[in-house]
Amino acid sequence: MTTSFIHPALILIFGGLLLPFVKGPFRKPYLFIIPLLTLLNVVYLSWHPGVYGVVNFMGGDWTLTFGRVDRLSMVFGFIMALMAVIGTVYGLHVNDDLQHIAAWFYVAGSLGVIYCGDYLVLFLFWELMAFASTFLIWFNKDKGSLAAGYRYLLVHTFGGVVLLLGFVLRYQATGDLSFVLLSEENTHLYTWLIMAGLMLNAAVPPLHSWLPDAYSKATVTGAVFMCAFTTKTAIYTLARGFAGFDILIVLGVVMAIYGIIYALIENDIRRLLGWEIVSQVGYMVAGVGIGTALAINGTCAHAFAHILYKGLLFMAAGAVIHATGKSKFTDLGGLYKKMPLTFFFLVIGGISVSAFPFFSGFVTKSMIIAAGFEEHLLIPAFLLTMVSVGTFLVAGLRLPYLIFFGDTRCSDETWSKAEDPPWNMQLAMLAASFFCLLVGSYTPFLYNMLPYTDVAFHPYGSYHLSETMQLLAFTAIIFIFLKDKIGARATISLDLDWFYRRGGRLFLWLAKNPVQWLDTCWGSAYKVVGLYPLMTTARFWSWFDWHGIDGIVDGSARCVRAIGRRVSLTLQRGQIQQTIYISITFAAILLVSYVWL
């Protein structure tokens, strides 16, 4: 049976290009329909697995595959398209077409990566993602966004080049461009280069600093998109290419701990959430590293759940920033009276990420940890459980407490501006909350989509319930006693981006001082030694040009002018019909002679 294949990314790209022409009452429905069509297309594709969109390129030397639809790409494609709908609804009130176009192109890049079957197509969409998402930072007019956007772009360009280098070396060695699982036994330089390129997008330390930096500077709606797509697309590519690589377990656990420590001392809402993405993606990286069927299922499930609850948290954080204009805990606090619905949605996101029973994290995170225990990786499994405690501390307790409870640190202006966001933002948060609850309460919804169908996992056993409730209850008790130790402080936290932010300054200093001095010296020497002979030579050539070259050129010009005058006297007698007649005749003669010959 042949299935008509339309790439879901194309719908978003063309939809985005047409958006500026859609005006008035049609605009909001249009904004909703385009991502919805994409979602329907993704669902349609998931009913028809197979390989589509195979194109021969460069005379058949390379085969490009745009549409590899299998169970792994299906689950990621579905959640990306779903998040595109929710994110666009969240941004419906934004009148700037360019923001929507950038967001859609960004999602298109993500979907392109998910359905691609070779490195060339992967790279094409990979870069589309990086460029489109940079604009989501630049559109924010806040101080520091421009610089943050440039840093983001530079880091991702670097990652892209590493990836390019990796797959070109692989092509040179094997003649193969297909994007498939690489062998852990037989590694080469290119294996590590490809892995590093992909890991940069997954924000694996030490390649992670771009994430909190960029996400805290993006526009309110831009951050909602960014938190979903870049890292989870990278997780998909790692799961596709590097499942079972042991080093990823170590890196994943490091990442999970690193992120949660920084989140505990962070003062900016969206930076805190960014650090928590680093931490949560750590679970997925570790899951990919474990590489068993249960672990890969857990990784996919956790990525799915993560996109929803992290999107919800970023939406709620965005609502606070949208209303108050403040993003630091030191400027907020006690806001539950002014923004009760936002508080409610933030708590839903917080308890989902903290793995409360009946919410999404409970049925997904535990799969990865269980897979770790099953493989007798006790230390990673216990460390990841420790990070779960930290996650609840950060997202379930510290975050809502510092925004909505305690003494208010708001100025009068902030307090009076604070209110629940417009209907479309609330609707998007409601939809995300619904899916958080659905995933957690009705497990077949997500479990039936997972890539490996032959592994069963039952999260609602009494042992797992008791374990989770003990973890949550005692973490909450500790928080009540020690909450002032991790309170709001007006600081920023130094991280590895120090090297390129301060490193850039060192470069500027070098450029200003020693290099400038060298340039001045060189300039003076050149004036004395180089300039005089140069002027003499120049004078000779000037004379030659005037007398030699111009003579010939002017002579020819005069000749052409004379011929032209003669022609115009003969043909152009000032009557337009005659001129047209002559031109058409000439063209007809040319045409006839061409056909005849």
Place this chain on the structure above:
Amino acid sequence: MIIQIIDYLKERPKTVRVSSYIGIAIMLIWSVLAVDNHHAHTWAEKYIPGFWSLFSLGAAVVLIFFARWFGKSGIMTREDYYDN
């Protein structure tokens, strides 16, 4: 409605505290006595009653104090550090 519920609870801190403690105690008793821990992965989980309670107490304290020490060791710095 959300505001009323929160305010209602805030006016009765003692009741909230006591009922939370009772809830946690019931949950602990259930965990220790009734939960089948045949699915436990390690020795510690099987034979230490309320293992995960102790684990989470330890983990939360370690994380909070480590983060605090780490931040104070020079990582947390003034907000305009990168501005000049």
